[in-house]
Each structure stands twice: as structure tokens, then as C-alpha cells.
Amino acid sequence: MKTIHLALFGPGKVGSKLLEQLAKSEEHLKKSSGIIIKVILVADSSHALLNPNGIKSGWDYNFKISSQRYSFKEVEEYFRRNAFKNLVSIDTTASEEFIENYFSLINFGSHIIAANKVANTLSSKFYRKLREELKKNNKKFIYETNVGAGLPIVETLRNLHLSGEKVTRIRGVFSGSLSYIFNTFSEEEKEFSEVLKEAGVLGYTEPDARVDLSGKDVGRKLLILARELELQKEFEEVKIQSLIPKQLNGDTTLEEFNKRSGELNVHFRNFKTKKLTNDVLRYIGELNVETGELEAKLINEPKNSVLGQIEGADNIFEIYTESYKDRPLVIRGAGAGAEVTARGVFGDILKISERLN
Numbered sequence: 001m002k003t004i005h006l007a008l009f010g011p012g013k014v015g016s017k018l019l020e021q022l023a024k025s026e027e028h029l030k031k032s033s034g035i036i037i038k039v040i041l042v043a044d045s046s047h048a049l050l051n052p053n054g055i056k057s058g059w060d061y062n063f064k065i066s067s068q069r070y071s072f073k074e075v076e077e078y079f080r081r082n083a084f085k086n087l088v089s090i091d092t093t094a095s096e097e098f099i100e101n102y103f104s105l106i107n108f109g110s111h112i113i114a115a116n117k118v119a120n121t122l123s124s125k126f127y128r129k130l131r132e133e134l135k136k137n138n139k140k141f142i143y144e145t146n147v148g149a150g151l152p153i154v155e156t157l158r159n160l161h162l163s164g165e166k167v168t169r170i171r172g173v174f175s176g177s178l179s180y181i182f183n184t185f186s187e188e189e190k191e192f193s194e195v196l197k198e199a200g201v202l203g204y205t206e207p208d209a210r211v212d213l214s215g216k217d218v219g220r221k222l223l224i225l226a227r228e229l230e231l232q233k234e235f236e237e238v239k240i241q242s243l244i245p246k247q248l249n250g251d252t253t254l255e256e257f258n259k260r261s262g263e264l265n266v267h268f269r270n271f272k273t274k275k276l277t278n279d280v281l282r283y284i285g286e287l288n289v290e291t292g293e294l295e296a297k298l299i300n301e302p303k304n305s306v307l308g309q310i311e312g313a314d315n316i317f318e319i320y321t322e323s324y325k326d327r328p329l330v331i332r333g334a335g336a337g338a339e340v341t342a343r344g345v346f347g348d349i350l351k352i353s354e355r356l357n
């Protein structure tokens with residue numbers, strides 16, 4: 001039996017679903033893969049629950065009654081004291097601050113799995129520094145769920161690129177929340193703010209839905225894919241169409257934005273009235289490898305086209321390469337939601353554990 005010690009940062013929608021899936025698969029993992037996964041830490045932004053022997057299922061009740069306020073220094077001390085073998089830290093936060101801790105985690109012997117896209121979308125300098133640190137410490141960093149949630153996009157693209165296949169263009173719907181929002185909004189007589197709220201409840205939006213509506217999330221995904229292809233790009237170079245009306249941009253806090261979300265309705269009704277009856281609205285991402293252009297924008301798309309036909313919170317990725325020249329490699333499926341994303345993180349845990357003893 002091989003034991004993996006897991007530290008989970010961010011027990012929100014995705015993180016808590018992952019803990020649930022791990023608990024359900026405990027026996028199956030032992031039997032089919034000879035793996036025991038011990039969750040030795042669960043921490044949100046203020047409280048942590050630690051147990052070097054493994055936090056049992058029903059962690060949420062234990063977290064409520066036994067978690068303690070913590071500082072990251074105490075986490076470091078805990079890792080130092082226990083010197084866990086096969087330590088894997090999971091980042092299911094959306095935090096811009098948390099990624100600073102990656103360096104310390106790596107130095108304490110941890111591999112990292114991230115659903116959080118921030119570490120891959122800061123400056124190229126940070127991107128390189130992180131990879132240098134990982135190499136120096138012989139640690140892995142896996143982030144399949146950064147693009148397409150549980151869909152196998154990052155690995156597929158990386159394998160194509162590493163095999164020497166020339167990828168020329170990627171185009172598609174990269175946002176599960178915007179996919180759900182426009183599928184529902186185009187077809188149903190609901191106000192935009194109502195549909196946006198639904199997308200949040202269903203776990204499709206980012207904790208701050210402005211990250212989706214501003215196009216930042218799609219912009220980040222484009223940058224992540226571009227960097228997989230070794231294109232030297234910065235986030236500022238991605239051309240992004242924001243869907244947030246001017247008066248809600250700028251200094252509004254998240255709370256104010258949520259309170260004033262009714263103001264989005266007129267703005268989005270305009271998009272709807274401008275489109276033809278047989279069209280649907282699609283927020284797409286486009287990466288042209290030859291010109292180096294990365295663009296995220298809202299378009300009208302015929303309902304019966306490949307992009308027009310996707311449903312629910314689906315993502316679709318059309319990957320054009322020298323072999324897939326005229327008929328692209330297409331990956332399509334649910335592109336957001338706690339269940340599929342957690343399953344994707346679970347897959348990343350298995351990928352890492354295959355390489356451990």
C-alpha cells in the first residue's frame with residue numbers, strides 16, 4: 001500500500017466536493033490502486049483542521065467544532081514536525097495571496113495541484129521562478145482543472161506540443177458559467193441578473209462572478225494554454241472584451257456589485273435584441289499561434305453551428321494542428337461545476353501518486 005498525505009487549502013464548493021469524493025472512494029482506491037489517501041490538513045482563509053493520522057469523513061462537522069485560527073507559519077511547523085512522506089498540497093482557493101505559499105510548500109517537500117489559475121497567469125517571471133523551484137526540489141505541479149474543469153485539455157495540448165505536433169489555433173467556449181448564462185439567457189425569458197445568480201448557485205461562476213463577466217477567467221485560460229505551447233505571453237497582451245457595464249466597473253466592491261446586479265439587465269437585453277432569431281450568444285476564446293494573438297469576445301453564432309450547439313455549462317475546444325488541419329480535434333463537455341472539477345483534481349492526485357512510492 002502507498003500512502004499519500006494530502007493538505008487541502010480551500011474547502012469551498014470544489015474542495016469540499018473533492019473531500020466527499022475521496023471519502024467515497026477510500027475502499028475502491030485501496031483495492032484497485034493500492035493507495036491510501038490521508039487528508040492531514042483542511043484549511044480555509046482563517047481556520048485549519050490538522051490531524052497527522054488523517055481527517056476522517058464528516059470533516060465538515062469536525063472542521064466546525066475543532067478547527068483553529070491559524071497562520072501559515074503554523075502550517076510550516078506542522079509539516080516540519082511530521083515530515084510527511086508523499087505530501088501533496090491542493091489549492092482549491094481562488095486566492096491571489098495564497099500562491100505566495102507555493103514556494104514554502106515546495107521547500108517542505110510538497111507536490112502541488114491547483115484548480116486556482118492565479119499561479120499560472122502572473123508574470124512570466126513568476127511562472128519561470130515557480131518552475132525552477134519545482135525542478136530544484138524535484139516536485140510536480142499539476143493543474144488540469146485550470147482549463148475546461150474536468151476535461152482533459154491541458155494534458156492533451158501538452159502531449160501534442162511535446163510530441164512535436166505544430167498546434168496552429170485553438171478556438172472555443174472556455175467558460176462554463178458564461179456558457180450556462182448565455183444558453184439560458186438566449187433561450188428563456190429570464191432577466192440576466194437572475195440567470196447570473198443561478199450560475200453562482202450551481203457552482204459555475206468564480207467566487208467573484210466579475211472575474212467571469214469581465215472576461216478575465218477566459219483570458220487566464222487563454223494565457224495558460226499559450227504558455228503550455230511555450231509562447232512568451234503576459235496577461236496584459238490578451239485582448240479581452242469585458243461584459244461588465246461601465247458604471248459597475250472600477251471601484252465597486254463585490255457586495256455593491258451583487259446588490260446592483262439588476263443594472264446588468266438592460267445592458268444584456270441589448271445584446272439579446274441585436275442578435276438574429278437563429279443565433280445564440282457565445283463568449284469565445286481564440287488563440288492564433290502563428291500571429292501570437294489571444295482574444296476573448298462575445299459573438300453571435302448560428303444555433304446549428306458546432307459552437308452554437310453546446311448546452312448547459314458545456315465547454316468546447318477546437319484544436320487545429322498540422323495533423324488536425326481541416327477537421328480539428330474537438331473536446332467538449334461540462335466545463336464547470338464542483339462535481340466535475342473535483343473529479344479532475346482527483347485525477348491529478350492519481351497522476352502524481354503514480355510517480356510516488
Ligand SMILES: NC(=O)C1=CN([C@@H]2O[C@H](COP(=O)(O)OP(=O)(O)OC[C@H]3O[C@@H](n4cnc5c(N)ncnc54)[C@H](OP(=O)(O)O)[C@@H]3O)[C@@H](O)[C@H]2O)C=CC1
Nearest residue numbers: 010011012013014044045092093094095115116207336337
Ligand atoms: N467552480 C468551477 O467550476 C471551477 C473552479 N475552478 C477553480 O477552483 C477554485 C475554487 O472554486 P470554488 O470552489 O468554486 O470557490 P469557493 O469560493 O467555493 O471556495 C474557495 C475556498 O477557498 C478558501 N480560501 C480563500 N482564500 C484562502 C486562503 N488564503 N487560504 C486557504 N483557503 C482560502 C475559501 O475560504 P474562506 O471562506 O475562508 O474565504 C473557500 O473555502 C477557484 O480557483 C476556481 O477558479 C476551476 C475549474 C472549475
Ligand SMILES: N[C@@H](CC=O)C(=O)O
Nearest residue numbers: 175176177204205206
Ligand atoms: N468560472 C469558471 C469555472 C471554471 O474554471 C467558468 O465559468 O468556466
